Every structure is written in structure tokens, then in C-alpha cells.
Amino acid sequence: MPDAAALTVQALPLLGCDFSSSPSKRKTIVNARGSLQGAVLRLERLDRFDSLAKWSDDLSQTHWFGGFDLPFGLPRALLNKLGWPLEWAACMDFYASLQRSAIRDAFAAFCDARPPGSKFAHRATDGPAGSSPSMKWVNPPVAYMLHAGVPLLRSVQAHFPGLQPARLDAQRVALEAYPGLLAREILGARSYKSDTPAKQTPERLIARKDLLHALELGQTRLQLRLRLSHAQRDALAQDASGDALDAVLCMVQAAWGQQRYAAGDALCGLPPDLDPLEGWILSA
Numbered sequence: 001m002p003d004a005a006a007l008t009v010q011a012l013p014l015l016g017c018d019f020s021s022s023p024s025k026r027k028t029i030v031n032a033r034g035s036l037q038g039a040v041l042r043l044e045r046l047d048r049f050d051s052l053a054k055w056s057d058d059l060s061q062t063h064w065f066g067g068f069d070l071p072f073g074l075p076r077a078l079l080n081k082l083g084w085p086l087e088w089a090a091c092m093d094f095y096a097s098l099q100r101s102a103i104r105d106a107f108a109a110f111c112d113a114r115p116p117g118s119k120f121a122h123r124a125t126d127g128p129a130g131s132s133p134s135m136k137w138v139n140p141p142v143a144y145m146l147h148a149g150v151p152l153l154r155s156v157q158a159h160f161p162g163l164q165p166a167r168l169d170a171q172r173v174a175l176e177a178y179p180g181l182l183a184r185e186i187l188g189a190r191s192y193k194s195d196t197p198a199k200q201t202p203e204r205l206i207a208r209k210d211l212l213h214a215l216e217l218g219q220t221r222l223q224l225r226l227r228l229s230h231a232q233r234d235a236l237a238q239d240a241s242g243d244a245l246d247a248v249l250c251m252v253q254a255a256w257g258q259q260r261y262a263a264g265d266a267l268c269g270l271p272p273d274l275d276p277l278e279g280w281i282l283s284a
Contacts, residue, residue: 009170010262014041015066016177016251018243021141021148025050027195031058032247036255039218042227043251046235046244056152059172065261067177067254068153069246070145071134072160073279075121078135082106088163088277096151100144104137124275129181129284161257162274166266175257175268175282179249182283185221186214193242200240208237208245215252222256222283253282 016032023029028048035042049055073088074095085091095103111119120133137143153160159170183192192207194200212233218225226248228236236245260269267274274280 009065009168009173010258012063012065012171012173012258014251014254014258015064016247016249016254017066017068017070018179018246018250019068019070019145019149021070021144023050023052023055027241028243029055030243030247031055032244032251033064034251034255036224036258039224040227041224041252041255043232043248046232046247052148052152056156059153059158060156063171065173065175065254065258066158067175067250067252067257067282068149069177069179069250070149071123071131071142071279072146072150072163072174072176073123073275073277074134074143074146075123076275076277078107078110078121079277081110081121086277088160088279091277092150092154095147098147100137100147103143103147107135107137107143110135123278125278125280125284129178129281130184131178131180131281131284160279161266161268162270163276163279173261173268175254175270176279177250177253178281178284179246179253181281182220182222182249182252183211186211186219193240193245195241197240204240205237208239208242211245212236215248220252222252224252224255224259226252257282 014034014036018030020027020029028050031047033044079086085094120135122133126133132140132142134146135143153174156172158172158174159167160174187207190207192204192211215226239245257268270280
């Protein structure tokens with residue numbers, strides 16, 4: 001039998017986060033909150049935050065098991081070249097101490113010294129996940145997302161499986177998620193979202209509806225069925241930016257990780273040989 005602390009982690013409410021490093025009233029951070037019973041994942045609510053301070057304060061007020069759409073680590077090859085710390089906590093402390101301009105200059109210099117076609121360093125997880133390199137500072141600025149998000153998650157005492165020693169008493173568990181990984185499994189190359197009004201087409205609306213339909217039927221390799229109210233389904237479909245839907249996709253990935261934890265896997269489904277400096281994207 002698992003001990004009481006382990007059972008507590010298994011029962012933590014689920015959270016999925018579509019993150020922004022510079023949230024505003026126009027482009028908010030979205031948290032999806034839910035709960036898992038068996039293979040059925042119920043969406044309970046969506047919360048939006050127009051500042052990092054409001055988001056962090058909300059995280060500090062509750063307990064959760066969360067999937068967050070931001071990178072948790074940098075490529076080892078990049079850190080070796082720059083001479084930055086090669087232990088995760090020390091690396092994150094150093095990275096948080098830098099200004100964004102210093103990050104941009106260091107990463108740009110690294111890229112400038114490399115041949116065309118291999119400018120960026122990649123983490124081992126980028127290939128299987130199909131994700132952008134975590135050192136990118138534009139389109140999307142995931143390097144700044146790491147810089148903004150990870151220190152705040154650490155400040156609320158989140159536990160990072162695979163990057164820190166196992167903690168059975170954790171009341172906040174943070175896992176790196178990537179909604180594009182799950183969306184591509186269902187839609188292939190079809191696009192389902194855009195922040196540009198001119199690109200918010202009927203075809204993308206149909207793709208969002210198809211994505212939701214597949215999630216509700218459990219038609220992914222994660223084998224979880226999403227339960228939505230009619231109002232929730234309509235709201236997710238009508239959000240042409242896809243931010244709310246991305247938060248839900250992250251919550252689905254978090255639920256899969258929580259299932260793995262409940263089955264006795266302290267890494268929540270992350271590979272046992274993952275690089276503890278770079279981290280890994282959940283379910284990749």
C-alpha cells in the first residue's frame with residue numbers, strides 16, 4: 001500500500017497552464033483546473049491572469065498537480081559552451097539572475113558562431129516532442145518563458161520530478177507539458193489556433209471542434225476521456241487564440257502523469273534516463 005503522503009500527491013487537483021512570459025489583458029495566462037476519476041478527466045474551470053504576480057499568487061493559494069507549457073531546462077550543449085552551472089537548481093538560480101537582454105546577447109552569440117541549419121542547441125526531448133529549442137528568444141520566446149515561469153514555480157515550493165530528488169510530501173507538482181504534442185497526434189499538421197484575427201479561419205474552428213471531439217472520446221494514446229459541459233465545449237471552440245484549449249491539453253497531459261504516479265512511478269511517466277539538467281516534456 002502507498003503511504004499517506006503518496007496518496008496525497010495522487011489526489012492533488014489537476015492543473016494545466018498555457019503560459020505567457022509577458023501576460024496582459026489582451027494575452028492572458030490561462031489555467032485549466034480539473035479532477036480525474038478513473039479514465040475520465042473533468043474540466044472544472046478556466047482562470048485567466050493578466051500579470052505574473054496574479055498568476056503566482058493564485059498558485060500559492062492552492063495545491064495542484066500541474067502541466068505547464070514552458071520549458072524547465074536549457075540544452076546541456078549550450079550550458080557547456082557558455083560555462084554556466086551544470087546542476088539544475090544552480091543553473092536556474094544563475095539564469096534567474098540575468099536580465100533578458102543578457103540572455104538574448106549570450107544566446108545570439110552562441111547561434112552566430114554555429115553553421116547555418118544548426119544555429120540552436122536542442123534538448124534531448126525536443127525531437128520526440130517536436131518542440132522549439134528552449135533557448136529560442138523569439139517566435140516563440142520560450143527562453144523568456146523559462147526565465148519568467150520557473151522561478152515563480154520554485155517560489156511556491158513546487159516539486160519538479162526528474163529535476164529534483166523525489167518528494168512524497170509534495171503539495172504542488174510541476175511537470176513540463178506541450179499542447180502541440182497532443183494536438184498533432186489528433187490533427188496531424190492541421191492548424192487550430194492563431195493570435196492574428198485574419199488567420200482565425202473557419203478551418204481552424206473546425207480543427208478545434210475535431211480536437212475537442214477526439215479528447216472527449218479518449219481517442220489519444222493517453223486513453224483519457226475529457227468531460228465538458230456544453231458551455232465549456234462552446235467556449236473552448238470559440239476561443240480562436242487556442243489559449244484555453246492549450247491549457248486543457250496541458251491538463252490532459254498532467255492527468256496522464258498523475259496516473260503514472262499513482263501506479264508507482266515517482267517520475268510521473270518521464271523516462272528514467274532523462275537528463276536531470278535539461279528535463280523532459282511529459283508524455284513525449
